[in-house]
Amino acid sequence: MNARVGGLELGGTKTVVAIGTAEGIIMEEFRYPTTSPGETLTIAIDWLRQRGPIAKIGIASFGPIRLHRHACDFGTLLRTPKTAWQGFSLAKFFREQLPETFLCIDTDVNAALLGELQCGAARGMRNVIYLTVGTGIGAGVFCEGNLVCGTLHPEFGHLYIPRHQDDSFVGVCPFHRDCLEGLASGPAMEKRWGLAGNQLPLEHAAWEMEAWYLAQGIYSACTLLMPEIILLGGGVSQKEGLLEQVTASLDELGNGYFESYVNRLRRPALGQQAGIIGALLLCR
Amino acid sequence: MNARVGGLELGGTKTVVAIGTAEGIIMEEFRYPTTSPGETLTIAIDWLRQRGPIAKIGIASFGPIRLHRHACDFGTLLRTPKTAWQGFSLAKFFREQLPETFLCIDTDVNAALLGELQCGAARGMRNVIYLTVGTGIGAGVFCEGNLVCGTLHPEFGHLYIPRHQDDSFVGVCPFHRDCLEGLASGPAMEKRWGLAGNQLPLEHAAWEMEAWYLAQGIYSACTLLMPEIILLGGGVSQKEGLLEQVTASLDELGNGYFESYVNRLRRPALGQQAGIIGALLLCR
Numbered sequence: 001m002n003a004r005v006g007g008l009e010l011g012g013t014k015t016v017v018a019i020g021t022a023e024g025i026i027m028e029e030f031r032y033p034t035t036s037p038g039e040t041l042t043i044a045i046d047w048l049r050q051r052g053p054i055a056k057i058g059i060a061s062f063g064p065i066r067l068h069r070h071a072c073d074f075g076t077l078l079r080t081p082k083t084a085w086q087g088f089s090l091a092k093f094f095r096e097q098l099p100e101t102f103l104c105i106d107t108d109v110n111a112a113l114l115g116e117l118q119c120g121a122a123r124g125m126r127n128v129i130y131l132t133v134g135t136g137i138g139a140g141v142f143c144e145g146n147l148v149c150g151t152l153h154p155e156f157g158h159l160y161i162p163r164h165q166d167d168s169f170v171g172v173c174p175f176h177r178d179c180l181e182g183l184a185s186g187p188a189m190e191k192r193w194g195l196a197g198n199q200l201p202l203e204h205a206a207w208e209m210e211a212w213y214l215a216q217g218i219y220s221a222c223t224l225l226m227p228e229i230i231l232l233g234g235g236v237s238q239k240e241g242l243l244e245q246v247t248a249s250l251d252e253l254g255n256g257y258f259e260s261y262v263n264r265l266r267r268p269a270l271g272q273q274a275g276i277i278g279a280l281l282l283c284r
Numbered sequence: 285m286n287a288r289v290g291g292l293e294l295g296g297t298k299t300v301v302a303i304g305t306a307e308g309i310i311m312e313e314f315r316y317p318t319t320s321p322g323e324t325l326t327i328a329i330d331w332l333r334q335r336g337p338i339a340k341i342g343i344a345s346f347g348p349i350r351l352h353r354h355a356c357d358f359g360t361l362l363r364t365p366k367t368a369w370q371g372f373s374l375a376k377f378f379r380e381q382l383p384e385t386f387l388c389i390d391t392d393v394n395a396a397l398l399g400e401l402q403c404g405a406a407r408g409m410r411n412v413i414y415l416t417v418g419t420g421i422g423a424g425v426f427c428e429g430n431l432v433c434g435t436l437h438p439e440f441g442h443l444y445i446p447r448h449q450d451d452s453f454v455g456v457c458p459f460h461r462d463c464l465e466g467l468a469s470g471p472a473m474e475k476r477w478g479l480a481g482n483q484l485p486l487e488h489a490a491w492e493m494e495a496w497y498l499a500q501g502i503y504s505a506c507t508l509l510m511p512e513i514i515l516l517g518g519g520v521s522q523k524e525g526l527l528e529q530v531t532a533s534l535d536e537l538g539n540g541y542f543e544s545y546v547n548r549l550r551r552p553a554l555g556q557q558a559g560i561i562g563a564l565l566l567c568r
Binding site for chain 2: 079127139141143144145146147148149150151152153154155156157158159160161162163175176216219220221223224225226227228253255256257258259
């Protein structure tokens, strides 16, 4: 029998805690809204304690967060617009609350990508980008068989892209204004058009523009990494028809110089479960 | 005594052939202009033959070129504006001409990066980007300890970046017009300003714009890979003061969200020798 491990997916709006195996099998899970650090994590700890001891816990967290195990601020949330979480140390909290439990921490997108690599749409591949588009925009990167961390971890939402010719919106990123996240995240769409993405009808011009911006970001990443596939996850990107629009924009941008993106831009196979499955897989 | 190997750096304008060791020590080298495939490579083969048998040859070639050893078009130059080379198979040519010699092929930029990693400015690092700016713009990528190949190899010159507010130049890329290479390569500068880069004085507005464009490209790459350092190589980038201008632009773009680029954007230590040293190192 496989040993039980814990998993925690810490998102900007929702948190998922689970018990399962390091092979990504979920035995039981609990979803609830993310609030303050103390409240959010105490709920998770109490839920886990009620289910008995675990040797390891995999934490898939929003970023930016220090991932280098031997850094003095390992597991600490860095400069983020979520001010209540800025400077909060997940590592310190869990080491105090669950001193017998080994911590495995990565970003939420890297964990979701890991889920797709082990159990989903990217099985057996060596070069994959997982893009999530929702409250923020982030990327997990698997490059020549390794999850990319670098000096921090990808912060791909903050790259700059050309402006769409019909767009004069100022952008919502507090640091960069009109970076990709500033122009194409869920909050950017809502502020530009006065309606949330899920309320904007399919035929609204918003979707052509959104597809064009996402294509710019994906295209930039591909010129550098040449992945086999790109997975488009997150709330905004689940809009019907968007994936096909982004694919068409990508092929226009490439103009025949690059291989077509048809069938290379795909949806995650694990959907909303990718993050928590990935959190369990971090324990391997 | 170390075994002798051959090295070939095949550039758009010049070619370098050398005899040395797989540790990157050059014993003898010969530089000459790149012309047609047959003429250029026959000069290299004759020069090598006169120096006795070699067990291996490392070839550092301009791209795009197929690098996957087991692909049927391994070592073949793909769609390129250099039409005489398009479809030419380096692997077939060398296997016919030097049938006893093992071929190791990579891009010129990956080889230059390898040189810097083993013997130059990037020793001991795990995440490094080498950007070359000259006739074209290309990148070599070392990510979590591996040279990045992906489905082809980086084609970083072709990403799109925002336009500089004072720039109405149409761009020179035959495929994408105003991608990074189309706006910031040597030929782009010359066509925009009517003078080659080395004739444009230091105080000319061209350099502020060039620095800004290069910063946009580097910044995009860094949001994805978070490298420890970025090496800026190639003819254009050797202009006095340009590295400092690019660094300043990078810090403006990051706006405090990212670690400063001061001392992270560097010059290659091996200069013009990086490519041929890297070609020898490919034989390891």
